Amino acid sequence: MDLLWIKTHPIIKKIFSNYVWSIPTSEKKVFLTFDDGPIPEITDWVLNQLKTYDAKATFFCIGNNVEKNPEVFLRIIEDGHAIGNHTFNHVKGWNTSNKTYFKEVEMCEVEIQKSPMVNLKSRLFRPPYGKIKPSQSRRLRRLRYKIIMWDVLSADYKKEISKEKCLENVIDNLEPGSIIVFHDSIKAFQNLEYVLPKTLQYLSENGYQCDIIR
Numbered sequence: 001m002d003l004l005w006i007k008t009h010p011i012i013k014k015i016f017s018n019y020v021w022s023i024p025t026s027e028k029k030v031f032l033t034f035d036d037g038p039i040p041e042i043t044d045w046v047l048n049q050l051k052t053y054d055a056k057a058t059f060f061c062i063g064n065n066v067e068k069n070p071e072v073f074l075r076i077i078e079d080g081h082a083i084g085n086h087t088f089n090h091v092k093g094w095n096t097s098n099k100t101y102f103k104e105v106e107m108c109e110v111e112i113q114k115s116p117m118v119n120l121k122s123r124l125f126r127p128p129y130g131k132i133k134p135s136q137s138r139r140l141r142r143l144r145y146k147i148i149m150w151d152v153l154s155a156d157y158k159k160e161i162s163k164e165k166c167l168e169n170v171i172d173n174l175e176p177g178s179i180i181v182f183h184d185s186i187k188a189f190q191n192l193e194y195v196l197p198k199t200l201q202y203l204s205e206n207g208y209q210c211d212i213i214r
């Protein structure tokens with residue numbers, strides 16, 4: 001069983017300093033991220049929430065979902081959010097040969113680049129489950145990918161976590177520069193539906209801006 005770190009420990013950030021865990025800033029800014037979409041209705045709902053609060057976010061997309069749902073993907077781009085690569089089939093680096101892993105990243109990249117509107121300023125990659133071998137990360141960094149991890153995990157995908165606890169995970173742990181993980185997935189929706197509007201409201205009331213990862 002995985003140990004669940006809601007707030008990433010500074011020691012982890014230090015040991016794995018080749019990964020991006022948070023984005024130092026002197027401004028009151030956080031970086032919301034949504035993994036595993038795009039999914040019709042769920043991603044649309046997320047985009048509507050973000051729009052209401054004029055918040056920007058970064059979406060780590062699964063290539064297979066981009067292929068199935070190109071209109072939803074297009075809407076993410078049109079709304080001015082950032083896009084990141086999350087492999088084609090959501091594979092776990094630790095259990096996957098490097099050859100297959102790089103193929104997965106490339107297939108996702110191809111799918112992303114197919115969209116006529118896409119104009120990526122930087123290559124962002126988040127390893128599914130946060131699990132990637134050092135050799136995989138080294139190669140991807142050589143290909144100019146930034147490996148984006150997180151500072152705060154909402155754990156919205158966990159069925160055994162109540163929606164109130166999920167909100168507490170986010171609000172009690174965020175600080176300026178935090179990268180926060182949510183999921184625009186069916187699995188996470190029962191928590192996300194409660195947590196996202198309340199998080200956006202909290203951020204807005206406390207003078208935080210939500211920006212994209214660049």
Ligand SMILES: [Zn+2]
Binds near residue numbers: 036086129
């Ligand atoms: Zn994922």
